[in-house]
Amino acid sequence: MPAVGPGDVPPAVRMYEMLYSSLVSQLLIAVAELGVADEAGDSPRHVDELAAATGSDSNALYRALRALASVGVFTEVTPRHFALTPLAETLRSDVPGSMRDLARYVGMPERQRAFTHVIHSLRTGKPSFDHLHGQDWWSYFADHPELGALFNGAMSSMSRMVGSATLDSYDLSDVNLLVDVGGGRGVLAGTLAERYPGMRALVFDLPRVVPEAEAHLKAAGLSERVQCVGGDFLDSVPAGGDTYVLSWIMHDWDDADSVTILRNVRKAMDARSRLLIIDEVLPEGDVPHFGKFEDIVMMTLLTGQSRTEAEFVALFERAGLRHVETRPTSSSMSVIVATPV
CATH class of the missing domain: 1.10.10.10 (Winged helix-like DNA-binding domain superfamily/Winged helix DNA-binding domain)
Incomplete structure (x- = not known):
């Protein structure tokens, strides 16, 4: 042989x-x-x-x-x-x-345990995390602030990677006010503000996250140009931005909540505003893509999902937005651009 x-x-x-x-x-x-x-x-x-x-x-x-x-x-x-x-x-x-915080977040026992019960999600279509812990992902973090801080640190690592990829692929030199919806600690907004000195930015996230964002931006010397506002994007989004960003957000939410978020962004936009969604866009068929496994993470931990371009376009149509382009980046993420209809 x-x-x-x-x-x-x-x-x-x-x-x-x-x-x-x-x-x-x-x-x-x-x-x-x-x-x-x-x-x-x-x-x-x-x-x-x-x-x-x-x-x-x-x-x-x-x-x-x-x-x-x-x-x-x-x-x-x-x-x-x-x-x-x-x-x-x-x-x-x-x-x-640095990806150390992200690695530690990935290793959270509560998160790991949910993956060992992925068969619950396959059988029911519902997150195994909720089944194991008796509450949803976001409520669990609210009740365990030390884990919420670890999550925010991990998402800051993601924001740095996303920000770098976005800077290399999409020119934002014409932006006056950027509104980072669900902007966490303000890492992405801060990165963009440093790159574009003429840009002002607003970081919008839950009130409990705002102090962390303010501390980060103060340490970076950006407090004068980057403002932090607390709220819930399922209720409303601050108006006045010429560019809105949803970075690493949409895959966390099911279609109904995603449409609510997009409609709230649309209400805040004027006719000349644009929306940039930075997220994974799944290729059709058997083409390998990291997002196809990230989609399993969403199925197990949350009610969200990764989406194809066609699925993003369908959400836009329901929210009063028009798809303009999808631009790949050097990471697994793409920049999906939409404007008001």
Whole structure:
């Protein structure tokens, strides 16, 4: 029998690998929680030093880092000495584009547990999170502010990535007042305000989030140009903006709530305003796209969904908006542009 080449993996072997692929995620979450990348620093360190600094078992940490190095996260430069790779760098707390908070959020036990019960969602069409915890995602965070803070930190990481991709793909130099609807800590609005000195911005989110946004923007020296307002976009949206942004928002909500949000934005817009939705746009058919798995996250945790361009257009039509274009970015997100009908 001829030897099996790297491109000729039998389906059963490939399935075996796929069934165990979640271990990569679990190891990433664990080393992020321990702060291994922060301790690794800029030069290779012996695993004994890393273990002592992170309160972990040296041999167990070695086995974890060896496994992660095999997929490009960390590298074993000499026996039992590990250095950061570009992927491992993203798990540092002190670098632009840090994904450490996002990794820790992904590892929340409450979130992880919901995925182990995804079969409930498949059988009922309803979030397994609600079934397990007796309340919905947003109510749970309201009752557990420490987890809400972790979530907001993770979304700030997403906002930085989204902001970078948006800056590279869409020119906003003509914006006078940008209203970031559901803008969280104000990371995206702040990033855009720094890029465009003539722009003013308004961050609109729930009242409990506003103090975090104000603190972030004050630290960035942007308080004079970026205002924070509390409210609920399911009720209303501030008027006066020439550009409205819904970044990483729409996939959280079902069609009915999405139409409500879009209608509230439409009411706030004037005839010359535009809406930018920054979100994943799913390709049709079997084309691979990260958003197709993000859609399963939405099914399990929330009542929302990822959407195709046609599904976005259908929502726009119900809300009194017209689809103008969908522009891909360097990330998995696209910029979907709409204007009033």
